[in-house]
Amino acid sequence: MDNLNINKHISAQYNAELESVRNQVLTMGGLVEKQLTDAIKAMNKGDAELAQTVIDNDQKVNAMEVSIDEACTQIIAKRQPTASDLRLIMAIIRTVSELERIGDEADKICRTALEKFSNQHQTLLVSLESLGNHTIQMLHDVLDVLARLDIEQGIQVYREDKKVDREYEGVVRQLMTYMMEDPRTIPNVMTAMLCARAIERIGDRVQNICEFVFYLVKGKDFRHVDSESLEKLLSDVTPPAQK
């Protein structure tokens, strides 16, 4: 995050505080990435023990959200940030909330899968490995984008979600044919459907994080803009004057 003028405050303490929340967000991102990777692995391999570990660790993610939020509110109250510092804090508050929700999806995947394992000791009807790995990669990349504030990579990650959506639709279509051919598969199909849906939603959340980075770097709100207009806007907007 070095192309914004962080680390340029007269108060060394203020610098240290901003640096600290920055690092905490990236640490939280790393933890959420691990949670998601483990969730996909547990779901694919039918590993009930690993699924339980993910569920147990979700409270760590939650605790990090609350603690980073608290740190951000403290900085606003004490340091009264403006311009790019304020945008950094706002972007962090929003990012942390999305990361927590991604953690929730990982938890949900494990709960759904675990219920299935304990009932029938079997794996899912379809492979969600490719869909899962795709979103893990998106999450990994957006954390990079966040660390380096790289807008171009951000646009690439943002675009990936369309592919995840298409892959998800393919999975749903496949699952529907199973159900129609043999109604006895319905409970299994529903489990796979819930897991697939949770994975697909992670792509949307990663897109949101991209938008917060665009806001941070470009100083303009890019939410609710369709993807073509988004690219045009990003190329048009010059970063606001730094102070």
Add this chain to the structure above:
Amino acid sequence: MDNLNINKHISAQYNAELESVRNQVLTMGGLVEKQLTDAIKAMNKGDAELAQTVIDNDQKVNAMEVSIDEACTQIIAKRQPTASDLRLIMAIIRTVSELERIGDEADKICRTALEKFSNQHQTLLVSLESLGNHTIQMLHDVLDVLARLDIEQGIQVYREDKKVDREYEGVVRQLMTYMMEDPRTIPNVMTAMLCARAIERIGDRVQNICEFVFYLVKGKDFRHVDSESLEKLLSDVTPPAQK
């Protein structure tokens, strides 16, 4: 929102600004409530025209989110709020984000239902009227809680979500039996399932808004706390000293 010391600033302009975002949030809440009410009505009556109106109006909800967020960021930068003013701003930023997501669910209900109407000109397989009305009531009540900062009513609204969850589970179970009895109903069941899921999620979002109000009034973060501990915490915590 009169039991916090809003309206007590020396600067009349600052008072007016806080008052204005307060009002904007309640206006946005009213719009989202109307969107949800119309979405449920369109879905139940098979009213394609009304569904399209809801879809068209979603951009108004989105625009309000961006504009209120912008106003809040301006206030932080210009007025450097602390204590209860800062909590008010943070609670508003978070509430607005949840309201926007509720608006998205209303939009999603209409898109799902509309696709169905245009294919087959028929209504849903099961009635989602009761589930829908239950969440409309929850949204209506939480806007009241937000306007009056009434913690006791907040706890009641918070508790309602358990009933919505149970109702949703009942609907899902009912839909599963349809599918098993006659696989030809599967596409219709999937539509109803998607609508029911969207409605159920609104209950969770209303719960989140309750937590923001608790945070605002009590000065403590109540997220990720289970509902029994929540009540204990709420009764234990005294509001922070006002300054």
